[in-house]
Amino acid sequence: MTPQQPSLPQRCQIAIIGGGVAGLSTAWALARAGQRDVVLVEAESDCARHSSGLNAAILRTLIDEDPVAELAARSAPFFEAPPADFAAVPLLRPVGLVLTADVxxxxxxxxxxxxxxxxxxxxxxxxxxxxxxxxxxxxxxxxxxxxTDGVLDIAALTDGYAHAARALGVAIHTGCPVAELIVEGSSIVGLRTRDGRELRADQVVLAAGGWAGRLGRAAGSGVELAPMxxxxxxxxxxxxxxxxxxxxxxxxxxxxxxxxxxxxxxxxxxxxxxxxxxxxxxxxxxxxxxxxxxxxxxxxxxxxxxxxxxxxxTFAEDREFVIGPDPDLGGLFWVAGLGGHGMTTAPAVGELAAAALMGRANTGLLAAFAPGRAGARAAAQEPGATAG
Known part of the structure; x- marks a missing residue:
């Protein structure tokens, strides 16, 4: 059962759009690192209703893309031994994984x-x-x-992130669809919900899966993502x-x-x-x-x-993740385009995003996923031209 939530505040330090595993892991990592005044908004009545809840729940850490493989290797220990009280059941059933290639x-x-x-x-x-x-x-x-690879318990993982983030002070607001980002000059200063409420924030994190590219583009970002x-x-x-x-x-x-x-x-x-x-x-x-x-x-x-x-x-054109500050719009940060490896890399993605938001990131690893790279700014036009 979703806990009763207070009314949406008018202001916070960091607002996260999207209650899938990208947004939840980032929110938890921020709170665990000491960041306070974090608000997460999710359009659906519960978190993890779309990509995060409809995937194959497979942990596959042997990946032939170096930066993503690094995130997978960093994430695996979390699944094997999550923090105490994070989940009531194991997150991983290590049945093993056979990986083949016939080309x-x-x-x-x-x-x-x-x-x-x-x-x-x-x-x-x-x-x-x-x-x-x-x-x-x-x-x-x-x-x-x-x-040591195998099958993940997606419900336990996403519920664990939501529960742990709330326990550390993150305000999670479900049933709160975002209509648009609030733009002032060349900066994003908050978000506006479909029912007209505004949440002002020092930083806005786009972790809205298939909807992230649409929201960003409508606000003037050059980042392009393709939902598949x-x-x-x-x-x-x-x-x-x-x-x-x-x-x-x-x-x-x-x-x-x-x-x-x-x-x-x-x-x-x-x-x-x-x-x-x-x-x-x-x-x-x-x-x-x-x-x-x-x-x-x-x-x-x-x-x-x-x-x-x-x-x-959801992918960028070059199929690498999109994590980091928007190159054109101040105050906007991306955690999106996680494609087919979002669950496998979720713990490390959240930690990397949180560190960057707090000015403590591994800049070498973050550079591989920079929203300003050519492969994140040259995708074909996404169907549907309006936000929301």
């Missing part, structure tokens, strides 16, 4: 990432691949075993599925699967540009899912679909 260039990138990672990793022979993931049938160029739709499917329960099987992920034609609710959760990693207000299921994707599943999991190719849904993954 030579992808295999080379994956092998390089495996050589660089600080996480436990083991190369798999074809026979070992079959032993680790007996439901998979694929001729892989390379295969790796990540024994992706579908996930859970098959009907099947007695052949072992709930302790590992996560399987192929980075060639991009496909993943893991046990869920007695069946298999599968994703063909489809991607299509979407208006964040109209992210609806496209039933025709079932053909793609079936064809890709038949290639990787032929024994389950005819499994019936029990549940099909979609969520959003």
């Amino acid at each position: 030579p260039e992808k295999a080379a990138a994956l092998d390089l990432a495996a050589a660089r990672t600080r996480r436990p990793v083991e190369r798999l022979s074809p026979s070992e691949l079959r032993r680790r993931a007996p439901f998979v049938r694929i001729d892989a160029e390379t295969a790796w075993w990540m024994p 739709r992706r579908h996930l499917l859970v098959t009907a329960p099947d007695p052949r599925v072992d709930p302790d099987w590992p996560v399987y992920w192929n980075v060639g034609d991009t496909f993943y699967a893991r046990p869920e609710s007695g069946g298999l959760m599968i994703c063909a990693c489809d991607e299509s540009r979407v208006d964040p207000d109209r992210c609806d299921v496209q039933s025709e994707v079932l053909e793609l899912v079936a064809a890709t599943a038949a290639r990787h999991l032929p024994d389950f190719a005819d499994a019936a679909a029990a549940h099909l849904w979609c969520g959003m993954r």
